[in-house]
Amino acid sequence: MTWVPSTAAERDAMLSVIGVQTIDDLFASVPAELRAKSWALPAGISEMAVRARLEKWAARNAGGVTSFLGGGAYDHFIPAAVDALTSRSEFYTAYTPYQPECSQGTLQSIYEYQSAICRLTGLDYANASLYDGGTAVFEATTMAVRLTRRTRIVCHASLNPIYRSMLETHVANLDLELVDGESPEGAACVIVQNPGFLGDIEDFTALAERCHEEGALLVMSFYPISLGLLKTPGEIGVDIAIAEGQCLGVPLNFGGPWLGIMATRKEHVRKMPGRIAAATEDAQGRRGFVLTLQAREQHIRREKAMSNICSNEALCALRALVYLTLLGKEGLRDVARHCHSKAEYLKKRLSFAQILNHGPTFNEFAVRLPRNAEEAADALVSRGFLAGLPLASLGAGEPNDLLIAVTERRTREELDAFAHALEEVCN
């Protein structure tokens, strides 16, 4: 099987233009003793057969279930126009806009995306995106280290434990001190998450002030949809805001590709990692867009670059942009309002369980069930529900603790049925 268009006759003609006899002559620089010692791969199969195999595998994954699973990735509704527009091949088969004149679609979309993120977060500058929410924590950390020339990193208890463990992996060989707590004293940054991993909304305004008094930065991982309602990172006094942007029109994708969001204050922009698009003009005064401040990046600065990142999740950023553009000013608030109200409704229906959050939550909360959470969740799959995340599996709770997320997709009927089913399996 092949996607090579050349026929045998064409290959022969090309070989004769080159001036060699066989294709193997072109590989003369690879010595015989260095040739592949094995090539034990299956024979190719037709497009039809590939599809059949993958359809079979896809069918062996949970489908058609009503989901209350969150923990950093959420089952939000994706309007049809998001798929229709982002599946245009002018977007998905293009490369990094190194030649701006033939990439204005890409560059303007990045500029509009950066603008949307700034408007969402209340911060001055956003980059063109990072890999995902977890690696964004690492990038924000090294950015804070560059800005403060300090080496202590403080992780607040609200931070997603997976992000915390990814950070640990990435800094393992650096001279950084990773501590848990919230004291900004002597720290490069304090990293918080809002709403926290267990769903709690906190007002970190006072912590931001304390950070600034101590010369530390406040890094906050936020949930983009929640900013339809919640106080913005800008209003809180956050220095570097980061997020997992999957909730903005990107499918769950079993973990990726997703979208790493980063925004910061004006004074920090030259230490920010990642691509940035900017508006400028051509000689005739026409507005156009280019990648800018590239002297921060690896292809110019090599080992002295702000980051090693050499891509952005551009297609996912485009999805987020189309999603936010479709929702608009009122739409985003509506989605957030529905998520929050429906979660509050469900909370009240779970009187048989203990709600573990003491303050306000947005669309996710933790409960202690009268039964082991993994067993309850397992039993509910056959009733058509993904009940939530058993917290003990991440070391983030007791065996009976379950993290439940509610999005705008859940109807009152589903919430009632789920509350009923959960109560039944717990009894």
Added chain:
Amino acid sequence: MQLSYEKSVPGRRAIALDPLDVPEAVLPAALCRKEPAALPELGELDVVRHFTRLSKLNFGIDSHFYPLGSCTMKYNPKLAEAVAALSGFAHLHPHLSTSPAFWKHCQGAFELIHETEQWLAEIAGMKDVTLQPIAGAHGELTGTLLMAAYHRDRGSKKDTILIPDSAHGTNPASAAIAGFKVLEIPSHEDGTLRLDSVKAAMNDSVAGIMMTCPNTHGLFEPAVAEIADLMHANDALVYYDGANLNAIMGIARPGDLGFDVMHYNLHKTFATPHGMGGPGSGPVGVGERLAPYLPGPRVVKGEDGFELRNLEKSIGRVAAFFGNFMMAVRAYAYMSHLGKDGLRQASENAVLNANYIFAQLKHVYEPAFDLPFMHECVFTAVPQAKKGVRALDIAKALLDRGFHAPTVYFPLTVKESLMIEPTETESRETMDEFCDAMLEIAEAVDSDPESLREAPKTMPVGRLDEVRAARQLNCAC
């Protein structure tokens, strides 16, 4: 073209939700934002026209030849897009992998991960593969973290990584971000890395070397095996940058060449789309030495199907779950369609096509090196630059002629470089048209250089003022 924000009409909506079917809950005002985010207010057709028009300002592979050296811009098969849209993959929540209670509900995804890792391991002669790294540069970072873990485990303080001057910028940047010192090794004037140059830099602090093979000059490294032996004799490791793997599939394998660790670029070699600069995917393969340190959790075959396990000495997670899983779905579709013979044929034709273009241009453009090129050919436009037409002008002139430009000004080792990688999926006619355009431009260098310096003229904008962009920073409105 107007920005979406400039088209906004107060009160216009594209999306409406059903009326809220539960009582409205209200959060304390102190926790809420003062004003709603000022996103555009547009109707659905406004949004659809806006992005459709934006898309038409782009060159993509489906519309244009894209001979970007080092980027492997091959055709992205529609089959891969179709299988990536399958609901059982696209809407699968990754936390199904977190609790063993859910594992039976994601067996298809686990099998795909396992199979893809097996294919990639055999293709490159590696013992094991992890799909976690999210992009090529993230693979490099993961690889160097694995190298650090290996040395730490042996109580060694080796802290320096050797990197040839022809390497991608990500190599030194990744090694530095991982906490290593970087020592640059000069290439020989013939474009290859000589054993002597590496020996001269070798000492007890060297933790390893990062190499690309064929290198970014498009040349196979003749001393690759000797360099690997030298490293291993000094308990140092050898990293393979998989950027150019498309040149050697079925011909040579990094594992057989002596490499301990490598990353694959699924978006290059395995045809997953570049998506305007991402998402990519950078799986990492390891040999015996580094296998114990692989990131986890790993998908393994258990008695009752696939399950997750962490290795005792694992460096931990580099991604929240399994990296860019959807890119693995696409790459698997690509590999299983091509199979054993098709993958080798892809590399053979990639090398054939690059040499076909080289043969047509070498009399007019100056080859940067005399050794035989593999999947890409590198020229220097220094002779043209002396006449006032730089590589950048040639690049812009190609845009006017309907071709994306080759990579210019990389590798940094070649002045005024033009790096051309056609890939195997281009037809002879397309390459002939491209060569004709290049030859015509070469003539214009003498006959009408001004027209080249003014290019492009047919694009939505002319050359943009990059200095102004950086000085009067306007990156959001």
